[in-house]
Amino acid sequence: MCSGWGDSHYLTFDGTYYTYQGKCTYVLVEEIVKTIDNFGIYLDNYDCGDKTSITCPRKLTIRHDSQEITISSQTDTPLSLEAHVNGNLILLPYTKYGVNIYKSGEYFVVEIPQLKTNVTYNGLTFNIKMPYGRFSKNTLGQCGTCTNNQADDLMMANGTITTNWVAMADSFMVNDPIKPQCQSIPPVPPTIPPTCKSSLCDLIMGPVFQKCHGFQPPEPFYQACLSDSCNVANSQKECTSLQHYASICGDSGVCIQWRSQAPACPITCPSNRVYNACGPALPITCQTTPRDVTEMKNNKRVVEGCFCAKGSMPFSMAIDVCVSDCGCVGPDNVPHKFGESFEHNCETCKCLEGGRGITCQKQQCHRVRKEECSREGFYQVTQVSTTNKCCEETVCRCDPSRCSNTFPKCGPGFELKVGIKEGHCCPTYVCEPKHVCISGNAEYLPGSHVYSEKCESCVCEQHGRNFTIACNPIVCNIKCPAGFKVQKNSPSDCCGSCQQTNCLVNYDGSYRLMNPGDVLPSMNDNCTMYKCSLNKDQFVTTVSQISCPLLNEEDCEPGSIQLSPNGCCKTCIQKDGSCNVQTFDDYLTYQGCTSLTRVRMSRCEGSCGTSSMYSAEAQAMSHTCSCCQEVQTTMNEVKLQCPDGTLIDHTFIDVQECKCTGTKCPDRNV
Structure with a gap:
């Protein structure tokens, strides 16, 4: 038997133990003289250390006749293996062309009955059992020479014997296209013996494994365990030596219950399985014959x-499925009793005793639904039926991109509502009335005033679901003060407004109205004058004082002193020689238009000789009259303001010189 395990530990056919770190593919066993067509066993190692240069087995290859069997690890955590024959994945058990492949416990087993050869591999360890009578003195490789003589276990590939285990192992490197770095033999590193101590490794030499010591010496496994303990800070590597030693003991029928003494080396089983340290190498199954x-x-x-x-x-x-009754196991690995019906992959199956065990018939699809997609936006899709997953149905699917999406333009008082009716794909667009009143193109909320060109007051009112505009005539309640009247500015002005039409004068305690251009004297003072004028739409009331010329009553004829027609100034008939020019300041009025300020004017004033005497000749009174009149004048201009606010130029006569001139005396009877 040849073994390999852990951190590249090897035990040759002749029982020699050595350690070798190689990262290439190597010959474990080949014939020196070829007696078997195409036979050999090979191991592919890889670097499995994080920081230390340790190697682990990755793939075991067995060649026999026309078949090349490869067992390789697919995942490391958890460890998972699969088998290939000539590059094709196979399921276990496999029997073909003189090769049997099956699983026993955690190991993949390859048997070649014709050669009485048994190879086991679990991804971490391997065992190769070959009959001495068939292969003695005719093997070479890292497993040694199978001569029952350890002296020639260091034979290299060229047939020479060396004293260095590493040199021997390196010589069996195989050229591998996927490992170009393995084209030449690397230099031989020095061998460092282990110096570590491990309580876990001590189990191998202790009473736990003692009953196996007589079947298989423990020293190689103990040394391998210490080597792993020294080189790898991982107790799982140490566990490999214990596990491999226990498996070799189990091959001899010796049961070793070692894991209960090694908490650092647990093993976990699925929920439907139980752990057994010493289970049968080939368990009895439902297919096992009485002879088996x-x-x-x-x-x-x-x-x-x-x-x-x-x-x-x-x-x-x-079919590695645990069953309590040996009926059938369906394709889905679910056990069934004899006579039991079940469904799988749209087939109705039944478990029967004898024959193939399971018969299946394809399910018939009746009344398959097929929808007609006539509405906009829908299209037909064939899918698995919702009522029967084994049948297909044609249903309508909604695709919004297929919708036309044309919508109306809503007028005042309406808003666009978008919705999707039940059973429809595309949205519907509807102009729905708002909760407002409409007037012209304007919208009004309930309670708000509505604009109207008529003399009405309008309000938006809500009566249930109806919205109407209620209008009432506008009640005008305008009272204007004195001097103001109601006037409309435009046809749309319903009530108008108070606008001034007259000047208002406080006339000695009471108010009097004056039109533009009116002049009104004071009741208590004839020399005070009130005047109303309109200036740029503004009514202006002005108060003026008449300046009377100086009157020397001594120059007046007795009894001739009297008031002027306006009752303000005194006038008289001047004595002779008193006719002269008199000046005065006053407002000048012409056709309702008045000067802006007082104007300096002149007049002839004074007394002239006038007499009445009896004429004997005429036998009547003879009257002689003279009048103080102008003899020289000039024309002056002044600006007058009219009631409408306009200004005009006005020319008046200004007296320059006065004299007494004769005049016809008035008829006294007139």
């Missing part, structure tokens, strides 16, 4: 692994 049962009971080999619980067994070597 007898052979299995005589087989004392035990293996560690996860097994079916008590009261159940594997259905077969090919």
Whole structure:
């Protein structure tokens, strides 16, 4: 037997232990003289250390005749293996062309009955059992020469014997296209013996493994365990040596219950399996024949692994499903009793005793739904039926991108509402009335005033779901003060407004109205004058004082002193010689237009000789009259303001010189 395990530990056919770190593909066993067509066993190692340069097995290859069997690890955590034959993935068990491949516990087993050769591999360790009578003195490779003589275990590939294990192992490197770095033999590193101590490794030399010491010496496994403990800070590597030693012991029928003493080396089983340190190498299944049962009971080999619980067994070597009744196991790995019907992959199946065990018929699809997609936006899709997953149905699917999306333009008082009716795909667009009143193109909320060109007051009113505009005539309640009247500025002005039409004068305690251009004297003072004028639409009332000329009453004829027509100034008939020019300041008025300020004017004033005497000749009174009149004048201009606010130029006569001139005396009878 040749073994390999852990951190590249090897045990040759002749029992020599050595350690070798190689990262290439190597020959484990080949014939020196070829007696078998195409036979050999090879191991592919890889660097599995994080920081230290340790290697682990990755793939085991066995060549026999026309078949190349490869067992390789697919995942490291958890460890998962699969088998290939000539590059094609196979399922276990496999029997073809003189090769049997099956699983025993945690190991993949390859048997070649013609050669009585048995190879086991679990991704971490391997065992190769070959009959001495068939292969003695005719093997080479890292497993040694199979001569029962350890002296020639260091034979290299060229047939020479060396004293260095590393040089021997390197010589069996195989050229691998996927490992271009493995084209030449690397230099031989020095061998450092382990110096570590490990309580876990001490289990190998202690009472736990003691009953196996007589079947397989423990020293190589103990040294390998210490080496892993020294080189790898990982107790799982140490566990490999204990596990491999226990498996070799199990091949001899020696059961080793070591994991209960090694908490650092746990093993976990699925929920439907139980752990057994010493389970049968080939468990009885539903497919096991009575003859096979007898052979299995005589087989004392035990293996560690996860097994079916008590009261159940594997259905077969090919279908690793635990069953309590040996009926059938469906394609979905679900066990069924004889006579039981079940469905799988749209087939109705039944578990029958005998024959193929399971018969299936394809399910018939009746009344398959097929929808007609006539509404906009829908299109037909064929899918798995919602009522029967084994049948297809044609249903309508909504695709909004297929919708036309044309919508109306809503007028005043309406808003666009978008909705999707039940059973429809595309949205519907509807102009729905708002909760408002409409006047012209304007919208009014309930309670708000509505604009109207008529003399009405309008309000938006809500009566249930109806919205109407209620209008009432506008009631004008305008009272204007004195001097103001109601006037409309435009046809749309319903009530108008108070606008001034007259000047208002406080006339000695009471108010009097004056039109533009009116002049009104004071009741108590004839020399005070009130005047109303309109200036740029503004009514202006002005108060003026008349300045009377100086009157020397001594120059007046007796009894001639009297007031002027306006009752303000005194006038008289001047004595002779008193006719002269008199000046005065006053407002000048012409056709309702008045000067802006007082104007300096002149007049002839004074007395002239006038007499009445009896004429004897005429026998009547003879009258002689003279009048103080102008004899020289000039024309002056002045600005007058009219009631409408306009200004005009006005020319008046200004007296320059006065004299007494004769005049016709008035008829006294007139």
